[in-house]
Amino acid sequence: MKTNAIGIFDSGIGGTSIWKEINTLLPNENTIYLADSKNAPYGPKGKDAIISLSIKNTEYLIKQHCKLIVVACNTATTNAIDYLRANYNLPFIGIEPAIKPAALQTKTNSIGILATRGTLSSALFSKTSTLFASNIKVIEQHGDGIVELIESGKLVSDEMNSLLKGYLQPMIEANIDYLVLGCTHYPYLMPLLIKLLPKHVKIIDSGEAVARQTKAVLEQHNLINRSHLKLNNSFFTNSKTKVMESLLGTNYTVNYLDF
Numbered sequence: 001m002k003t004n005a006i007g008i009f010d011s012g013i014g015g016t017s018i019w020k021e022i023n024t025l026l027p028n029e030n031t032i033y034l035a036d037s038k039n040a041p042y043g044p045k046g047k048d049a050i051i052s053l054s055i056k057n058t059e060y061l062i063k064q065h066c067k068l069i070v071v072a073c074n075t076a077t078t079n080a081i082d083y084l085r086a087n088y089n090l091p092f093i094g095i096e097p098a099i100k101p102a103a104l105q106t107k108t109n110s111i112g113i114l115a116t117r118g119t120l121s122s123a124l125f126s127k128t129s130t131l132f133a134s135n136i137k138v139i140e141q142h143g144d145g146i147v148e149l150i151e152s153g154k155l156v157s158d159e160m161n162s163l164l165k166g167y168l169q170p171m172i173e174a175n176i177d178y179l180v181l182g183c184t185h186y187p188y189l190m191p192l193l194i195k196l197l198p199k200h201v202k203i204i205d206s207g208e209a210v211a212r213q214t215k216a217v218l219e220q221h222n223l224i225n226r227s228h229l230k231l232n233n234s235f236f237t238n239s240k241t242k243v244m245e246s247l248l249g250t251n252y253t254v255n256y257l258d259f
């Protein structure tokens with residue numbers, strides 16, 4: 001079991017930002033990444049559909065003998081992870097927007113959250129926001145269209161720039177000093193966001209925290225890979241392989257999987 005892969009799935013290619021953090025912290029672990037880009041984004045689909053898609057992804061990774069599954073999608077985590085944990089006998093790592101550190105550290109008492117509709121409308125997001133951010137101003141913004149542009153290879157484009165300007169303006173006017181990224185696609189926007197936001201605004205995503213939690217759970221279950229056999233990092237998508245390869249870099253090949 002220790003040499004079995006960590007399974008990672010997302011509604012698309014954005015979760016590769018999480019894979020990079022896990023691979024950096026746990027370079028000795030084998031990984032299998034599954035991108036359900038054909039169905040991206042999950043946000044507008046509704047809870048039942050999101051659970052159904054998450055089951056499909058989970059069962060594929062279980063068939064590959066994964067020892068742990070990272071749900072590298074905020075929307076899938078907030079809508080489906082309770083079901084997955086209740087119905088499958090292996091550890092799951094979820095992702096949710098990093099509201100807590102932003103709420104605790106804000107000096108202007110105003111933070112922004114850029115996330116999908118599925119995440120912002122979820123019960124888990126509402127609970128976390130109420131728990132940690134009830135006494136500060138929270139500017140929530142649905143990131144409609146962002147995932148679609150990234151999935152179609154238009155990360156750096158006039159359309160993306162225009163979209164982000166419109167989404168960030170109300171946050172800038174509200175004097176936010178932290179922007180929380182609530183979708184695993186969004187860390188790839190970092191260079192654009194830095195250009196568009198005032199210099200004092202800090203940007204937070206969940207990637208490093210997810211990697212640390214993955215390591216902690218592997219240690220807890222005695223599943224850390226201490227073998228020195230050749231590593232295998234496999235990437236699969238049911239859409240365009242070249243777009244994911246452009247995010248991963250030239251060292252990795254992405255395989256098309258009809259699922």
